[in-house]
Amino acid sequence: xxxxPETFNPSPETQAWLAGEHNxxxxxxxxxxxxxxxxxxxxxxxxxxxTTVAGAGPEDIDRAVAxxxxxxxxxxxxxxxxxxxxxxxxxADLIEENMSxxxxxxxxxxxxxxxxxxxxxxxxxxxxxxxxxxxxxxxHGMTIPVSxxxxxxxxxxxxxxxxxxxxVGAIIPWNAPLAMAILxxxxxxxxxxxxxxxxxxLTPLTALLLGELAQQAGIPDGVVNVVPGYGQAAGxxxxxxxxxxxxxxxxxxxxxxSIIKASAGNLKKVTLELGGKxxxxxxPDADMERVIPGAVRGAFFLQGQNCMAxxxxxxxxxVFEPVVEGIxxxxxxxxxxPGLNPGSMLGPLISGDQRDRVMGYIExxxxxxxxxxxxxxxxxxxxxxxxxxxxxxxxxxxxIAREEIFxxxxxxxxxxxxxxxxxAAEANATIYGLSGSVWTxxxxxxxxxxxxxxxxxxxxxxxxxxxxxxxxxxxxxxxxGREFGMEGLEPYLKTKxxxxxx
Ligand code: NAP
Ligand code: MG
Numbered sequence: 135x136x137x138x139p140e141t142f143n144p145s146p147e148t149q150a151w152l153a154g155e156h157n158x159x160x161x162x163x164x165x166x167x168x169x170x171x172x173x174x175x176x177x178x179x180x181x182x183x184x185t186t187v188a189g190a191g192p193e194d195i196d197r198a199v200a201x202x203x204x205x206x207x208x209x210x211x212x213x214x215x216x217x218x219x220x221x222x223x224x225x226a227d228l229i230e231e232n233m234s235x236x237x238x239x240x241x242x243x244x245x246x247x248x249x250x251x252x253x254x255x256x257x258x259x260x261x262x263x264x265x266x267x268x269x270x271x272x273x274h275g276m277t278i279p280v281s282x283x284x285x286x287x288x289x290x291x292x293x294x295x296x297x298x299x300x301x302v303g304a305i306i307p308w309n310a311p312l313a314m315a316i317l318x319x320x321x322x323x324x325x326x327x328x329x330x331x332x333x334x335x336l337t338p339l340t341a342l343l344l345g346e347l348a349q350q351a352g353i354p355d356g357v358v359n360v361v362p363g364y365g366q367a368a369g370x371x372x373x374x375x376x377x378x379x380x381x382x383x384x385x386x387x388x389x390x391x392s393i394i395k396a397s398a399g400n401l402k403k404v405t406l407e408l409g410g411k412x413x414x415x416x417x418p419d420a421d422m423e424r425v426i427p428g429a430v431r432g433a434f435f436l437q438g439q440n441c442m443a444x445x446x447x448x449x450x451x452x453v454f455e456p457v458v459e460g461i462x463x464x465x466x467x468x469x470x471x472p473g474l475n476p477g478s479m480l481g482p483l484i485s486g487d488q489r490d491r492v493m494g495y496i497e498x499x500x501x502x503x504x505x506x507x508x509x510x511x512x513x514x515x516x517x518x519x520x521x522x523x524x525x526x527x528x529x530x531x532x533x534i535a536r537e538e539i540f541x542x543x544x545x546x547x548x549x550x551x552x553x554x555x556x557x558a559a560e561a562n563a564t565i566y567g568l569s570g571s572v573w574t575x576x577x578x579x580x581x582x583x584x585x586x587x588x589x590x591x592x593x594x595x596x597x598x599x600x601x602x603x604x605x606x607x608x609x610x611x612x613x614x615g616r617e618f619g620m621e622g623l624e625p626y627l628k629t630k631x632x633x634x635x636x
Contacts, residue, residue: 142474148238151343156187158194158362159345161201162355168193173335173362178245178482179472179517187338190363192371195330198359199377202301202328205356211326215271222267222323225351229316229344230260236343240312241473243337245481245518246436248473251312258600259316265602266320269623273325280633289636296627298326299403300379303372305365305393306341307385308334308484309439309540315341317617318382319348319358325626330359330378332369336484338362365389376400380625383407384441387538387565387611405615405625407441408608409538410568413561414444414597415583417574418452424595425573426460429544432571432597434465434522437481438542439488441612442569442591442598446528446535447546448561454548458526461544462508465522470513482518483541489518492541499525499534499543509542530563538566554579558586567609571597590616 144152157164171189176182190198213221229236236259237252244251275294304318311333322329333341345360361368369389373381373396383393384407397404414432416425432444449457471478483489493512500506509523520542528535528545535545549557561570570587572594574580584592590607593599600606607616615625 142472142476144238144242144474145234148235148242151235151239152185152242152339156185156339156342158188158190158198159342159349159358159360160194160198161204161359162349167191167363168197173338173364175243175336175339177242177472178484181516184242185339187342187362189335190332190361190368192367194361194363195368195371195375198330198361199301199303199372199375201356202330202359203377205354206298206301206328208356209354210328210357215273218323218326219267219270221351221353222263222270222320225323225348225353226260226263226267228347228351229256229263232343232347233257233260236312236340238474239343240337240340241481243339244308244311244473245484246310246473247478247481248476250435251473255310255313258602259312262316262602263320266324266623269620270324273623273627275629290633291636292631292633295630295632297630299626299628300327301377302327302329302626303375303378303381304329304331305369305372305381305383305385306331306333308337309436309441311337312340312344314384315344317384319344321617321622321626323353323357325623327380327626328357328359330361330372332361332363332372335362335364370396373397374399378402380404382625390613403625405617406613407606407617408568408611408613409540409566410441410443410608410612411445411536411538411564411566412442412569412571412589412598413587414447414571415557415561415573415587416447416449416453416457417572417576417579418450419575420453420573421575421595422453422456422460425457426464428571428573428597429457429461430464430468430522433544434468434480434542437483437520439484439540444571444597445539445544446561447544448549448557449546451548451550454526454546458507458524458546461546462524465524465544466508468522470519470521472517480519480522480542483520484518486518488541489520492520492539492543495534495537495539495541495543496520496523499523499528499532499545502528502532502534504528504532504534504545507546530560536564554582554586558583562586562588565611568607568612569593569598
């Protein structure tokens with residue numbers, strides 16, 4: 135494995151887009167921050183400066199929230215559901231037409247391999263918007279037969295309406311910036327809400343580009359506002375803001391807790407998609423041809439900077455050695471490099487700080503009784519690359535097995551012929567409960583184990599199955615509420631009940 139190699143230039147179209155001004159998008163206008171602040175954006179593969187963007191502060195958040203409030207009551211509210219759906223389909227078309235540009239910008243700001251950005255994430259983004267556009271015309275309430283005391287039986291009726299919750303404040307992380315922005319935009323638009331979107335300070339570009347595409351699609355000014363800025367300034371101002379009706383947050387469990395406190399002022403509604411430390415349980419009859427690549431993909435997708443990452447493998451003693459050996463060989467063979475290089479299979483971590491955090495955990499693992507089976511090092515030279523790292527013979531007393539590392543580190547623990555409940559107790563022995571997977575050909579073991587894992591989603595013979603229609607979200611300290619699917623609309627809606635006496 136060599137150090138970060140040569141770089142590849144983005145296309146002329148991407149270079150032209152990058153040369154733009156990258157101001158805040160508020161009320162359909164590109165505006166500088168009131169303070170004049172600019173935030174530098176770096177390519178984590180080369181450490182080179184890509185560009186700068188305006189950095190919003192509290193005053194800009196005030197302006198953006200006011201624009202979103204005005205738009206919520208304006209032309210947007212008067213559109214029929216068919217018209218709103220049509221705008222969303224147009225937005226999806228534009229995401230698909232601009233997949234290459236979106237992917238190149240995401241690769242530069244985040245570092246992930248281009249294939250993943252373009253064909254996994256941008257493609258998924260278009261489908262996600264289409265899926266939610268399909269819901270627009272199907273959101274409706276109920277009629278309920280009731281008998282309030284004043285009414286004679288059968289002479290009253292209650293009906294409910296599903297109304298948009300209002301102005302949404304969305305705060306997202308850097309690990310999959312394009313997808314994260316789309317996950318917030320699609321249900322906002324589908325329900326007729328408006329949004330102030332704060333991307334991560336490290337990856338603001340794809341969110342700004344999506345804002346431009348939303349404008350091109352004809353979505354009225356002020357419906358989509360994009361305000362890059364620091365978490366402590368822009369993020370905190372948005373979560374405290376009395377003009378915001380709902381916060382949709384994706385990020386760390388620690389910041390999620392501070393969002394809850396900040397939201398208390400006006401009791402705005404809050405949904406949280408937080409961290410994970412997901413188990414991947416391998417029984418001895420599992421198909422090893424699928425387990426080994428499934429584990430490598432599950433753990434090292436996005437360099438392990440993935441909330442659903444399969445970071446804790448529980449492998450039956452009978453197959454422990456071949457599984458660990460197979461994973462170490464495959465992970466050790468992943469070629470690192472800048473995402474625009476078509477040969478790169480593994481990008482850099484997002485920043486020097488993140489690399490140092492992850493290396494701290496790796497050093498902790500090396501000093502423990504766990505066996506280092508591959509990796510264990512950062513690459514020398516430019517870029518924040520860390521080799522895929524596999525620790526065998528871990529246990530849940532070790533820090534590397536308990537805490538979310540958010541980097542390319544997998545812990546593998548053995549189990550014997552124990553009761554399923556005992557295996558599940560170990561799998562559940564974290565504060566998180568986001569994802570998990572079970573690998574076996576025995577249908578009864580598969581379903582029993584899937585039922586015992588305490589997480590918002592479980593996959594059988596695959597890991598972290600993702601589709602716009604599959605509800606996604608965390609149990610325990612992995613979050614509040616669900617995104618995706620029909621349930622993903624709920625947090626953006628409120629129910630109004632009206633009762634009539636005849
Ligand atoms: P983070 O530090 O929590 O940041 C997430 C977002 O919150 C960023 O936009 C950040 O701004 C902002 N923020 C920071 N402090 C804030 C504050 N006091 N008030 C309001 N906003 C604030 O998370 P991260 O390090 O970027 O991302 C990694 C974490 O996200 C991991 O724990 C991972 O598991 C989780 N994640 C969860 C999911 C999921 O769906 N469950 C998906 C992806 C990631 P700055 O950019 O300025 O810091
Ligand atoms: Mg942060």
